[in-house]
Amino acid sequence: MDNFFSGETNAWTLLTIVALAGVSVLSRSAFFLSDKDWALPPWVQRGLQYAPIAALAAVIVPEIVMTQGVLIHTLRDARLYAAAAGVAYFFWRKGAGQVVLGTIVVGMSVYLPLHVGLGW
Amino acid sequence: MILQRTYRHDPEFRHGVVDMLGVAPGIAAWGLMTGVAMVKSGMSTVEALLMAAIVFAGSAQLASIPLILAGAPIWVILATALCVNLRFVVFSVHMRPYVMHLPLRDRLIAGYLTGDLTYVLFVKRFPQPGADASERTGQMAYLVGNGGINWLTWTTCSVLGVVLANAVPTQWGLGFAGILALLGMLCSLASTRLRWIAAMVAGTAAVAAFALPLKLNILTAIAAAVVVCLALEKAVQRQPKTRADAGH
Numbered sequence: 001m002d003n004f005f006s007g008e009t010n011a012w013t014l015l016t017i018v019a020l021a022g023v024s025v026l027s028r029s030a031f032f033l034s035d036k037d038w039a040l041p042p043w044v045q046r047g048l049q050y051a052p053i054a055a056l057a058a059v060i061v062p063e064i065v066m067t068q069g070v071l072i073h074t075l076r077d078a079r080l081y082a083a084a085a086g087v088a089y090f091f092w093r094k095g096a097g098q099v100v101l102g103t104i105v106v107g108m109s110v111y112l113p114l115h116v117g118l119g120w
Numbered sequence: 121m122i123l124q125r126t127y128r129h130d131p132e133f134r135h136g137v138v139d140m141l142g143v144a145p146g147i148a149a150w151g152l153m154t155g156v157a158m159v160k161s162g163m164s165t166v167e168a169l170l171m172a173a174i175v176f177a178g179s180a181q182l183a184s185i186p187l188i189l190a191g192a193p194i195w196v197i198l199a200t201a202l203c204v205n206l207r208f209v210v211f212s213v214h215m216r217p218y219v220m221h222l223p224l225r226d227r228l229i230a231g232y233l234t235g236d237l238t239y240v241l242f243v244k245r246f247p248q249p250g251a252d253a254s255e256r257t258g259q260m261a262y263l264v265g266n267g268g269i270n271w272l273t274w275t276t277c278s279v280l281g282v283v284l285a286n287a288v289p290t291q292w293g294l295g296f297a298g299i300l301a302l303l304g305m306l307c308s309l310a311s312t313r314l315r316w317i318a319a320m321v322a323g324t325a326a327v328a329a330f331a332l333p334l335k336l337n338i339l340t341a342i343a344a345a346v347v348v349c350l351a352l353e354k355a356v357q358r359q360p361k362t363r364a365d366a367g368h
Contacts, residue, residue, distance in 0.1 A: 004165065004283075005164070005165045005166060006159075006164065006165050007162065007163065007164025007165060007166075007167070008164055009164040009165075009166040009167055010164075010167070012194075013163075013164075013167050013188055014166070014167060014170055015194075016184075016188060016194050016197055016198075017167060017170050017171045017174070017175065017188075018170075018174070019194065019198055020171070020175045020177075020180065020181070020184060020197070020198065020201050021174040021175050021176070023177075023180065023198055023201045023202050023205060024175055024176050024177045024180065024201075024205065024232060025228055025231055025232045026231075027202055027205035027206070027208040027209055027212075028205070028208040028209075028211065028212055028231035028232060028234050028235075029212060029227055029228050029230075029231025029232070030208070030209040030212045030231075031209070031212040031213045031215075031216045032212060032215070032216060032219055032220070032224075032227040032228070032230070032231055033224070033227075035220075035224075039217075040213065040216075043350060044213070046350065046353065047346040047347075047349070047350050048210075048213065048214045048346070049247075049315075050314070050315065050318040050345055050346050050349045050350075051210055051211070051214060051342055051345075051346060052239065052240045052243055052244070052309055053306060053309040053310060053315050053318050053319050053322070053345075054318045054319065054321070054322035054341060054342045054344075054345035054346065055207045055210070055211075055236065055240075055322070055338065055342050056236070056240065056302050056303075056305055056306040056309070056319070057306060057318070057319040057320070057322040057323040057326070057341070057345070058207075058322045058323065058325070058326035058337065058338045058341035058342060058345075059179075059236070059302060059326075059338060060299055060302050060303055060306060060323070061322075061323030061324070061326055061327055062326050062327050062330055062337070063296075063299045064299065065327060066327060066330060069330055069331070071327065078293075079296065079299075082296065082300065083299075083300070083303060086300050086303055086304065087303065087307060090304055090307040090308075091307065094307075098142040099142075099304070099308070100142045100143050100146075100301065100304030100305060100307075100308060101142045101143070101145065101304075103300055103301075103303065103304035103307070104143070104145055104146045104297055104300045104301050104304060105145075107296075107297075107300035107303070108296070108297050108300065111293070111296055111300075112292065115292070115293050115296075116291075116292055116293075
């Protein structure tokens with residue numbers, strides 16, 4: 001077991017990690033905390049229907065077209081082809097069961113050979 | 121109590137589980153690589169295990185690890201995590217009417233379980249909050265089943281990543297499966313022209329604003345997409361002729 005547990009554990013760090021779990025709870029429940037009765041203005045309600053897809057795009061796109069915070073300037077990047085293959089599969093199989101699972105599998109089967117094999 | 125039996129026996133619980141299982145391999149690969157990254161960056165095994173077991177927020181974890189290792193003050197670390205998590209605050213505005221019938225403790229558990237994918241799947245399945253008690257119970261059953269599987273997959277695989285840190289090859293880039301899972305979710309949401317525009321505006325804005333500190337580019341991108349789409353909605357309403365093909 002001595003081999004398994006590596007590194008020095010710091011009590012202050014453990015406390016920080018517990019507090020980070022608290023941040024997860026509080027950020028996701030931020031507007032659940034108050035019991036006060038209030039309703040969202042209608043334009044906010046309408047606007048929020050765009051929030052899920054916008055949040056996903058904001059997280060994904062930089063992960064596909066940037067490296068170390070810089071826009072890539074090459075087409076030799078496995079991520080581009082994996083993402084394209086995944087999207088193509090999705091719209092080909094749209095409506096079938098577990099199409100997102102297929103998107104992951106198809107995307108990775110394009111990504112791994114290009115990335116591991118060719119170093120793209 | 122939110123983890124009660126009535127939820128587990130509700131048919132929506134199963135739907136929530138099945139919907140999440142479809143993206144679980146992406147979450148699994150991503151969780152695994154996050155576990156590996158925690159150990160490789162120099163956290164002790166005990167610290168990494170605790171973080172993998174309870175924090176349940178991949179991007180906030182990755183942002184806070186270098187700060188922890190550099191000995192940054194705790195408030196700086198927590199403020200950073202909060203900024204990286206600001207999109208969840210936006211989600212909570214959206215989710216509020218769905219959960220306010222619950223007592224506070226259950227609302228906090230529901231919030232903890234509402235990660236990115238659970239939020240997306242949940243509001244996709246339930247565009248409107250439940251009108252009566254049985255609808256609300258069904259919705260919460262879906263949330264618990266869906267978020268529960270997400271938590272279980274993420275946490276198990278993160279812990280596995282910590283344990284197997286030296287056996288998993290990082291240069292393969294297996295974590296990209298997580299991005300593909302999110303990409304598949306994005307495609308399933310792109311049901312109207314305006315939503316496509318929202319995705320394109322947000323993606324472009326997130327790249328353009330990437331230099332902002334604390335991952336604030338994400339929040340900026342969401343705001344930009346919402347503002348642009350609301351403006352376009354208004355413009356479309358003024359021209360009734362083109363309304364039909366713009367979707368809603």
